[in-house]
Amino acid sequence: MLTSDLKGKNSKLIRGALNKTNFREQSESLFLTSGFLYESAEQAEAIFKGDEAGFQYTRYANPTIDTFEKRMAIIDGSESCFATASGMAAVFASLMCQLQAGDHVVSATALFGSCREVIKNIITKYGIEISFIDGKNIENWKKEIKSNTKIFFFETPSNPCFELVDIESVCKLAEKSNIKVIVDNILVSPVLQSPSKFGADIIVYSGTKHIDGQGRTMGGAILCSAKFREEVLKPFLRHTGPCISPFNAWTLSKGLETIDLRVVEQSRNAEKTVKFLSEHNKVKSVNYPFSKSHPQYELAKKQQKMGGNVLSFYIKGDKKTAFNFINNLKMIDICNNLGDTKSLVVHPATTTHRILTDEERNDQNIFDNLVRLSVGLEDFEDIKDDLDQALIAI
Ligand SMILES: Cc1ncc(COP(=O)(O)O)c(C=O)c1O
Secondary structure, three states: OOHHHOOOHHHHHHHOOOOOOOOOOOOOOOOOOOEOOOOOHHHHHHHHHOOOOOOOEOOOOOHHHHHHHHHHHHHHOOOEEEEEOOHHHHHHHHHHOOOOOOOEEEEEOOOOHHHHHHHHHHHHHHOOEEEEEOOOOHHHHHHHOOOOEEEEEEEOOOOOOOOOOOHHHHHHHHHHOOOEEEEEOOOOHHHHOOHHHHOOOEEEEEOOOOOOOOOOOOOEEEEEOHHHHHHHHHHHHHHHOOOOOHHHHHHHHHHHHHHHHHHHHHHHHHHHHHHHHHOOOOEEEEEOOOOOOOOOHHHHHHHOOOOOOEEEEEEOOOHHHHHHHHHHOOOOEEOOOOOOOOOEEEOHHHOOOOOOOHHHHHHOOOOOOEEEEEOOOOOHHHHHHHHHHHHHOO
């Protein structure tokens, strides 16, 4: 059956974009091969020239990776996708494939540590100018536009304090000045938010998060228009080589078959966890976009289908209290990944956001008593009991 004959997104994610062999395999085939053979030197020439269709080399393209890319485009609602070795490879390539010395990038300040490092300290080495702004306020984006501004970059909601950027307003503004918008949509996954619907040009993902969601493989993806993929992204990625392994692409394709169910169920668990933590006497406050107390609650409701499975909270106390709480947990693991079936906890100030200066962390409300929790698929009673006993014991 053709993918285009299927009506629903989940049917397409489960049965779509197959590259079947003659062996009548039931599962997606895994082409664990670096290269592809040619019948003749003439055929090799024709395929390299583009006169004949065909796979050449896995750094360029591979049927298993092709299935993953097509399924990513389906779930994200974008025209096309290029898979990468990790989320950071996707972030870096999405910027560098279109920038050159003298260009200017405007980025929201509230970013994951490695993204901030790439924008602040790595791409600036190549003569690219950067402005960091508080992305919550549309006026800040407007004020920073210059004749050489090429890209707006932001994460929404941001990791780990859930600041939101109004995707539609920023995209409308960018369009007027011919600026490309890159959205890091990792925190809530393509199940809960589709930035392309609001006008985003490029969307980036980390595969280890909800896409795999089971702690197995690295991977990343860049979603964009077919034209941008062909003309800008493909030449850059083929020759610089941050390609995904076919095995990882296969694992991630299998992850996409269940992502919808997992993310919705995990988000339901997170909503209950938010309520429980908000009422706990050892907790000062909780950061979660779908909490009525969130200052951008209305925007969250507009952009996101649910609040997502990740939340963060301030414990009453200091770094030592936060560490004690984390160390007291019996079931929930200490891990900096997120979006996994297993509930995971991390202390952002000393791990994922350690690379920021003290001032930058303070600006983003990443204080020493902040804990980030990625709620998994365990039964809520067990998640609650573990959190409760760890909080009571601090
Ligand atoms: C918001 C955000 N962006 C980018 C990344 C990088 O993804 P990866 O670890 O796959 O390189 C992460 C990883 O934690 C993240 O949370």
